Amino acid sequence: MSSNKxxxxxxxxxxxxxxxxxxxxxxAFRAKEGVKLLDYSTDKxxxxxxxxxxxxPEPLKKAVIEAISIAVDIIxxxxxxxxxxxxxxVDVIPFIPIRNVSMEEAINLSKEVAEEVVDKYNLPVYLYExxxxxxxxxxxxxxxxxxFEGLKDKMQLPEWKPDxxxxxxxxxxxxxxxxxxxxxxxxxVNLNTDKLEIADVIARKVRFLGGGLxxxxxxxxxxxxxxxxxxxxxxxxxxxxxxxRAHELVRVEANRYGVSIVGAEIIGLVPMDALIDxxxxxxxxxxxxxxxxxxxxxxx
Amino acid sequence: MSSNKxxxxxxxxxxxxxxxxxxxxxxAFRAKEGVKLLDYSTDKxxxxxxxxxxxxPEPLKKAVIEAISIAVDIIxxxxxxxxxxxxxxVDVIPFIPIRNVSMEEAINLSKEVAEEVVDKYNLPVYLYExxxxxxxxxxxxxxxxxxFEGLKDKMQLPEWKPDxxxxxxxxxxxxxxxxxxxxxxxxxVNLNTDKLEIADVIARKVRFLGGGLxxxxxxxxxxxxxxxxxxxxxxxxxxxxxxxRAHELVRVEANRYGVSIVGAEIIGLVPMDALIDxxxxxxxxxxxxxxxxxxxxxxx
Numbered sequence: 001m002s003s004n005k006x007x008x009x010x011x012x013x014x015x016x017x018x019x020x021x022x023x024x025x026x027x028a029f030r031a032k033e034g035v036k037l038l039d040y041s042t043d044k045x046x047x048x049x050x051x052x053x054x055x056x057p058e059p060l061k062k063a064v065i066e067a068i069s070i071a072v073d074i075i076x077x078x079x080x081x082x083x084x085x086x087x088x089x090v091d092v093i094p095f096i097p098i099r100n101v102s103m104e105e106a107i108n109l110s111k112e113v114a115e116e117v118v119d120k121y122n123l124p125v126y127l128y129e130x131x132x133x134x135x136x137x138x139x140x141x142x143x144x145x146x147x148f149e150g151l152k153d154k155m156q157l158p159e160w161k162p163d164x165x166x167x168x169x170x171x172x173x174x175x176x177x178x179x180x181x182x183x184x185x186x187x188x189v190n191l192n193t194d195k196l197e198i199a200d201v202i203a204r205k206v207r208f209l210g211g212g213l214x215x216x217x218x219x220x221x222x223x224x225x226x227x228x229x230x231x232x233x234x235x236x237x238x239x240x241x242x243x244x245r246a247h248e249l250v251r252v253e254a255n256r257y258g259v260s261i262v263g264a265e266i267i268g269l270v271p272m273d274a275l276i277d278x279x280x281x282x283x284x285x286x287x288x289x290x291x292x293x294x295x296x297x298x299x300x
Numbered sequence: 301m302s303s304n305k306x307x308x309x310x311x312x313x314x315x316x317x318x319x320x321x322x323x324x325x326x327x328a329f330r331a332k333e334g335v336k337l338l339d340y341s342t343d344k345x346x347x348x349x350x351x352x353x354x355x356x357p358e359p360l361k362k363a364v365i366e367a368i369s370i371a372v373d374i375i376x377x378x379x380x381x382x383x384x385x386x387x388x389x390v391d392v393i394p395f396i397p398i399r400n401v402s403m404e405e406a407i408n409l410s411k412e413v414a415e416e417v418v419d420k421y422n423l424p425v426y427l428y429e430x431x432x433x434x435x436x437x438x439x440x441x442x443x444x445x446x447x448f449e450g451l452k453d454k455m456q457l458p459e460w461k462p463d464x465x466x467x468x469x470x471x472x473x474x475x476x477x478x479x480x481x482x483x484x485x486x487x488x489v490n491l492n493t494d495k496l497e498i499a500d501v502i503a504r505k506v507r508f509l510g511g512g513l514x515x516x517x518x519x520x521x522x523x524x525x526x527x528x529x530x531x532x533x534x535x536x537x538x539x540x541x542x543x544x545r546a547h548e549l550v551r552v553e554a555n556r557y558g559v560s561i562v563g564a565e566i567i568g569l570v571p572m573d574a575l576i577d578x579x580x581x582x583x584x585x586x587x588x589x590x591x592x593x594x595x596x597x598x599x600x
Contacts, residue, residue, distance in 0.1 A: 006598060008594065036597060036598070038594075038597050054594070054597065054598065098594060098595075099595070099598070183594070190586075243579075243583065244582070244583070247583055261584060262584070263584045263585075263586045264583045264584050264585050264586065265585060265586050265587060265588070266585060266588055266592060268592065269592055269593070269594045270592055270593060270594065271593075271594050271595070272572060272576075272593050272594065272595040272596075275575065275576050275579040275580075275593065276572075276575050276579070278578075278579035278582065278583060279543075279575040279576070279578035279579040279582075280575075282544070282578065282579070282582040283543065283544070283547055283564045283578060284561060284562070284563045284564050285563075285564055285565060285566060286490075286563045286564065286565050287565060288565070288566055292566060292568065292569055292570055293569070293570060293571075293572050293575065294308065294338075294354070294398060294483070294569045294570065294571050294572065295398075295399075295571070295572040295595065295596075295599060296572075296595075297336060297338050297354065298306060298336070298354065298399075298599045299595060299598045299599055
């Protein structure tokens with residue numbers, strides 16, 4: 001990639017069973033200059049496809065719009081069933097600033113895509129997360145509540161009028177949620193106890209909802225195979241709620257129960273800066289700049 | 301950069317005063333497809349220029365050979381003086397494997413450059429570090445001892461016959477040292493004491509020479525401005541002597557003197573893997589792969 005600006009996009013499509021359709025959608029992200037398909041996965045039970053793609057803003061935007069056009073064409077939510085909640089053929093499209101892109105730019109990108117989708121397919125769009133037009137629309141689950149089947153009625157409520165497009169669902173594709181958000185770090189800390197209640201109580205203390213860290217969601221999980229438990233966290237803005245801070249806070253709370261951290265894991269992708277920040281904290285680095293990381297110069 | 305293979309090169313040229321000449325040499329690394337000039341610096345007292353460049357092996361090789369040709373053309377060591385030891389117009393050329401390149405490949409690259417330099421300029425070449433043909437030739441200081449002025453006599457000694465080219469110095473450009481080595485991490489740890497002897501004794505214990513870590517050079521340094529001292533280290537293979545291990549060993553030794561670590565610094569460039577390894581250690585990450593770092597996919 002030649003550009004300085006890199007945005008990530010993780011669109012979710014409501015098709016996880018018909019692999020021919022899945023490939024058609026994935027193809028929108030293949031062999032495109034300035035766009036790189038990192039991963040796509042399907043789940044039959046969820047009947048859902050999750051794509052991870054990075055690229056320069058303009059080429060990425062074009063590829064996303066092409067994928068939407070394909071999905072609207074081939075997915076009919078009237079015949080869709082699966083365990084995962086969904087309200088559209090293109091269920092949700094988050095844009096995530098990665099390199100040399102401000103949140104403002106990612107928000108603009110999300111709105112440009114929304115406008116084009118309405119123009120082209122008359123598909124109603126809700127903006128969410130950082131793009132949201134009101135606080136009650138920041139949360140995906142709140143927007144999606146009622147799902148495809150409840151859309152028609154929900155859209156009549158003034159507080160659930162779509163941000164773009166008509167106040168009635170697309171007959172086959174429902175509605176779409178688009179927005180900008182920070183990269184999410186899925187970070188789990190393992191504890192040397194088999195008592196789920198200990199992981200649960202620690203999770204409640206470190207997470208935002210319980211008075212803990214602002215950009216931390218957390219719950220206790222049992223790792224039955226290993227006879228231990230885990231505090232499973234989503235860090236929704238690692239630039240403000242650092243990995244090391246969540247880690248150390250779990251340690252502090254675990255102390256009270258005579259429990260220790262025995263390991264940790266990062267699930268999926270993590271931005272380089274989140275790990276560099278961690279290294280810099282534990283070493284106590286003074287005056288360190290990401291520009292000192294050799295590889296950052298290879299991405300320019 | 302489109303290729304997967306990335307090599308770094310840090311050639312040192314014996315010209316740090318005539319900036320017109322310096323620019324001519326730097327130009328060899330500019331506007332070349334597959335080559336990126338990261339930095340170049342000059343020192344008038346040393347009368348020396350240090351270039352940092354990365355690239356795909358073949359384009360990088362061509363650019364380095366072009367720079368050598370320019371340096372041989374415009375630098376005359378008979379009229380060179382400076383504080384830094386030197387024995388050639390092109391004093392030393394290390395090749396450093398960075399991404400998807402084995403040490404073996406970097407060694408081959410160094411030998412290819414050596415052969416071409418001899419063919420084109422009849423410039424004698426010594427191989428050093430991982431490319432060395434004998435253990436006594438691994439160390440740059442040993443090869444360079446006697447400098448340009450002593451080369452003529454030194455080359456007559458069987459143990460100092462050049463690896464490539466004639467056993468007599470190039471009249472103006474002397475001889476050149478070329479080789480492959482691991483990336484070097486310059487890592488300094490600050491201590492809350494003003495006693496240089498404490499930093500010195502810790503340095504002696506953590507470094508290879510004193511029975512410490514195999515790929516660690518170290519010395520004590522006074523930071524007079526701040527009234528503290530520092531253990532200044534060069535980690536010559538961070539994949540075997542990790543940053544965190546050197547850090548923790550300094551801490552362990554400092555304990556004996558009732559002294560604590562109050563900060564640290566990385567000087568210059570550092571490979572991403574060295575910092576990720578550090579983060580993974582302190583968090584206790586299980587099963588983490590560099591492929592999970594989002595940015596690694598942007599470099600492919």
